Amino acid sequence: MTTTLINTSAHSAGYTDKLLLPHWAEIVKIIPEAEGVTTLIFKFTDSEVQERYRFEPGQFNMLYIPNYGEAAISMSSDLESANGLLVHTIRHIGNVTRAASRLKVGDVVGIRGPFGTSWPLNTIEGMDVVIACGGIGLPPLRGAIQRIIRNREKFGKVLLLYGARTPKDLIYPTEYEPWQKAGIEMQVTVDRGDENWTGRVGVVPMWFYNFKVDPHKTAVLTCGPEIMMRFVIFEALARRIPSTHIYVSLERNMKCGQGACGHCQQGPFFICKDGPVFPFSALENIFNVEEY
Amino acid sequence: MTDKSLIIGSTVALPKPELDLLMADLRKNGFQTVGPHVQDESIVYTIINGLKDLPRGILSEQKPASYRMILTGKDRYFDFIPAGQSWKQFLFPPRHTLFTVVKDGKWQLKENDEPTPRYALIGVRACELAAIHIQDKVFLREDFSDPGYRLRREGLFILAVNCLDPDSTCFCASMGTGPRLGAGFDLCVTELDEVFLVEVGSELGRSLLGDRNYDLPSAFIQNTANQAMERAAESFVRTMDTRDLPGLLTGQLEAERWTEVGKRCLSCANCTQVCPTCFCWNATDQVDILGKSTRRERVWDSCFNPNYSYVVGGNTRPNIRSRYRQWLTHKLGAWKEQFDVLGCVGCGRCITWCPAGIDLTEEVAAIRAEVKA
Amino acid sequence: MVHAEDIQSALHKIPWFNELTPEHFQKTSELAHLRHAKAGETFFREGDTQDYVYIVLEGRVSLDIFVPHHGKVRFCTAEPYDVFGWSSVTPGIRQRTAGAVAVLDCTVACLDAEKLRQLAEKDHDFGYLLMRRLANVVASRLMVTRLQLIDMFAEPTETLND
Numbered sequence: 095m096t097t098t099l100i101n102t103s104a105h106s107a108g109y110t111d112k113l114l115l116p117h118w119a120e121i122v123k124i125i126p127e128a129e130g131v132t133t134l135i136f137k138f139t140d141s142e143v144q145e146r147y148r149f150e151p152g153q154f155n156m157l158y159i160p161n162y163g164e165a166a167i168s169m170s171s172d173l174e175s176a177n178g179l180l181v182h183t184i185r186h187i188g189n190v191t192r193a194a195s196r197l198k199v200g201d202v203v204g205i206r207g208p209f210g211t212s213w214p215l216n217t218i219e220g221m222d223v224v225i226a227c228g229g230i231g232l233p234p235l236r237g238a239i240q241r242i243i244r245n246r247e248k249f250g251k252v253l254l255l256y257g258a259r260t261p262k263d264l265i266y267p268t269e270y271e272p273w274q275k276a277g278i279e280m281q282v283t284v285d286r287g288d289e290n291w292t293g294r295v296g297v298v299p300m301w302f303y304n305f306k307v308d309p310h311k312t313a314v315l316t317c318g319p320e321i322m323m324r325f326v327i328f329e330a331l332a333r334r335i336p337s338t339h340i341y342v343s344l345e346r347n348m349k350c351g352q353g354a355c356g357h358c359q360q361g362p363f364f365i366c367k368d369g370p371v372f373p374f375s376a377l378e379n380i381f382n383v384e385e386y
Numbered sequence: 387m388t389d390k391s392l393i394i395g396s397t398v399a400l401p402k403p404e405l406d407l408l409m410a411d412l413r414k415n416g417f418q419t420v421g422p423h424v425q426d427e428s429i430v431y432t433i434i435n436g437l438k439d440l441p442r443g444i445l446s447e448q449k450p451a452s453y454r455m456i457l458t459g460k461d462r463y464f465d466f467i468p469a470g471q472s473w474k475q476f477l478f479p480p481r482h483t484l485f486t487v488v489k490d491g492k493w494q495l496k497e498n499d500e501p502t503p504r505y506a507l508i509g510v511r512a513c514e515l516a517a518i519h520i521q522d523k524v525f526l527r528e529d530f531s532d533p534g535y536r537l538r539r540e541g542l543f544i545l546a547v548n549c550l551d552p553d554s555t556c557f558c559a560s561m562g563t564g565p566r567l568g569a570g571f572d573l574c575v576t577e578l579d580e581v582f583l584v585e586v587g588s589e590l591g592r593s594l595l596g597d598r599n600y601d602l603p604s605a606f607i608q609n610t611a612n613q614a615m616e617r618a619a620e621s622f623v624r625t626m627d628t629r630d631l632p633g634l635l636t637g638q639l640e641a642e643r644w645t646e647v648g649k650r651c652l653s654c655a656n657c658t659q660v661c662p663t664c665f666c667w668n669a670t671d672q673v674d675i676l677g678k679s680t681r682r683e684r685v686w687d688s689c690f691n692p693n694y695s696y697v698v699g700g701n702t703r704p705n706i707r708s709r710y711r712q713w714l715t716h717k718l719g720a721w722k723e724q725f726d727v728l729g730c731v732g733c734g735r736c737i738t739w740c741p742a743g744i745d746l747t748e749e750v751a752a753i754r755a756e757v758k759a
Numbered sequence: 760m761v762h763a764e765d766i767q768s769a770l771h772k773i774p775w776f777n778e779l780t781p782e783h784f785q786k787t788s789e790l791a792h793l794r795h796a797k798a799g800e801t802f803f804r805e806g807d808t809q810d811y812v813y814i815v816l817e818g819r820v821s822l823d824i825f826v827p828h829h830g831k832v833r834f835c836t837a838e839p840y841d842v843f844g845w846s847s848v849t850p851g852i853r854q855r856t857a858g859a860v861a862v863l864d865c866t867v868a869c870l871d872a873e874k875l876r877q878l879a880e881k882d883h884d885f886g887y888l889l890m891r892r893l894a895n896v897v898a899s900r901l902m903v904t905r906l907q908l909i910d911m912f913a914e915p916t917e918t919l920n921d
Contacts, residue, residue: 110527114485118495160489160680202492204487346697347695347696347702349669350669352529353530354525355666356689357666357687357694359720379636385708386639386712
């Protein structure tokens with residue numbers, strides 16, 4: 095006996111009491127990105143699920159590899175760019191994600207999703223947008239970048255700041271030029287460069303010193319290590335950008351994806367359900383409390 | 387008296403041996419009767435068959451880190467205050483299979499199709515009933531419902547009991563959850579020396595009671611019961627000042643007290659296990675030895691577990707201070723914003739079953755004092 | 760030869776210079792000159808004596824340190840309106856501790872460090888403005904360095920096998 099049909103963007107589960115059951119998805123393509131980072135592209139084996147599955151950039155899936163467990167992985171593209179397929183750029187760092195690195199095209203995994211809140215692209219139409227991200231924080235924003243490019247005329251100036259540890263850790267390097275051609279100003283920075291690196295060496299938050307923003311019409315989307323986001327937020331607030339216009343994507347230990355198991359809580363929020371994307375104004379009281 | 391004279395809200399005087407027959411009726415109707423039973427030098431909730439399995443003549447005495455049973459020799463079955471178990475183990479089992487996957491060429495998913503037990507809970511106290519209602523808000527939501535919990539909850543029969551002898555660790559009165567029962571039961575019992583005073587709370591309760599041999603309660607019986615309940619309501623020694631409780635705790639995240647209690651707390655997770663509202667769980671794969679099938683199991687978890695909040699690169703709550711703070715600020719703070727009700731029902735179990743004897747009412751009072759200072 | 764007007768119009772583009780009094784601006788522009796460097800040209804090497812303090816007007820300059828077994832590590836870049844080589848103006852070590860090389864074609868304003876120091880000693884009002892500006896440069900550079908030191912993108916040393 096099933097309960098409510100899920101009325102939000104079409105979920106793989108279909109019903110609210112099936113949210114803990116994975117649907118099988120096959121790997122159709124594997125793209126190595128950087129050391130320890132791979133993009134896996136999936137298609138549900140059940141064509142009916144594949145047909146109705148919808149998601150928004152910023153959301154995530156729970157990836158299930160039997161015998162290993164589940165990991166929360168952000169959507170790494172928007173729906174249209176991948177023709178409805180599920181694109182996930184994964185850093186192989188934990189038990190499940192390392193198992194994912196051993197998968198081959200044709201292997202089948204379980205997917206539950208999509209979960210969480212998305213980047214509020216509708217809300218920030220008409221504004222200038224600063225996208226500040228680093229490391230593995232770029233994949234969750236890529237879908238937003240693609241959506242913005244698809245609707246470029248709806249936004250003002252768009253500036254993408256991206257940082258990584260070293261030049262060889264940069265993700266999606268072949269897309270930087272197409273993005274810039276599509277009207278996204280992009281600045282790449284690395285923590286340290288080698289002799290062949292002619293780009294910027296520094297950290298993402300410092301970019302705010304090099305350009306002027308109009309605080310009344312600028313929105314900031316940021317995703318990456320929490321310390322990087324903390325300084326991006328600091329610089330943005332210092333330039334009087336209201337905290338309601340600064341959006342962050344948080345990460346916590348996630349198990350169920352729907353605010354039922356308790357693990358991902360920070361303060362009153364379930365990061366999986368009330369986030370992972372939040373306006374900073376919602377987090378102001380809890381974000382900087384140590385070990386909260 | 388005929389069946390027809392009972393309606394929801396009726397109260398009858400039931401001779402105590404009739405309870406045995408009522409429980410037998412429940413079993414005939416497919417229910418498993420579970421209730422309190424003396425075992426392991428404590429009182430646990432397990433399958434019971436009748437009065438003989440109940441803790442007869444047992445009074446309880448609790449204080450921080452201590453639970454004692456006192457033999458009274460009386461022919462009374464519900465004088466004790468419940469011990470370290472709660473009813474959540476029946477609606478939200480400590481181990482529960484979510485699904486099984488079998489590799490037959492490719493992976494096949496098999497949902498959990500075990501038959502759902504129908505439980506009749508015998509002896510639910512006001513705080514415990516309030517806790518069940520709180521867990522309903524967690525597991526039965528518009529955007530998510532746990533199928534296991536829902537089926538068990540739908541089939542549940544609740545025989546509630548009014549507490550007449552609160553222990554020193556009880557503070558349900560402060561939390562507005564007791565000692566007197568509100569709504570939500572099928573039958574509600576107030577025990578007197580000679581009889582059970584039973585109130586009908588639902589149609590199912592009405593029809594089951596209707597088959598029993600009861601009398602209309604005399605005025606004396608009603609008065610005795612009322613007096614007993616009034617005495618109970620006045621006998622609380624522990625209180626919790628709940629004024630602005632979410633605000634107080636979330637505004638005092640850097641209070642000295644957290645560091646202090648962090649030194650006493652062992653992070654043993656007892657409190658979360660005995661707490662009737664705590665709901666955190668983990669899901670793990672139980673792999674069969676040949677690797678051909680895996681059972682995804684949901685198990686109880688606790689925010690005190692060191693790796694509960696592990697993320698890649700580290701633990702966001704690496705020490706006991708931060709974990710205790712999380713537990714208390716969630717239970718008495720964030721819970722309200724999440725589920726529109728505080729997560730504490732004032733049962734006092736966490737105080738009794740904490741090996742370090744930490745008393746959350748004392749912690750809250752200490753934090754309040756820090757604000758004033 | 761670069762004309763005085765060229766250097767002055769170049770300096771006027773830099774916000775700090777517009778805070779100076781006309782007299783201070785004049786004196787500073789007299790100890791400054793423009794340099795156009797092609798990508799790959801070196802400004803100074805580790806161990807060189809410190810002669811100039813530089814302000815990037817166009818292009819990008821990278822600072823590097825030679826680390827045995829790692830080659831030249833580029834730990835910092837200067838973008839338009841960034842200052843580099845500021846240690847020649849602050850009291851202390853008189854040898855360069857890093858190298859500076861143009862990574863893109865650049866236009867850079869070069870200020871004679873010795874003369875700048877002398878000007879600051881003689882005229883404390885000017886000296887204060889100079890040091891105040893340098894304090895900000897160093898502070899922001901320190902903040903960047905701290906974040907680089909935290910190495911936030913590094914592979915974590917502990918992972919949990921859940």
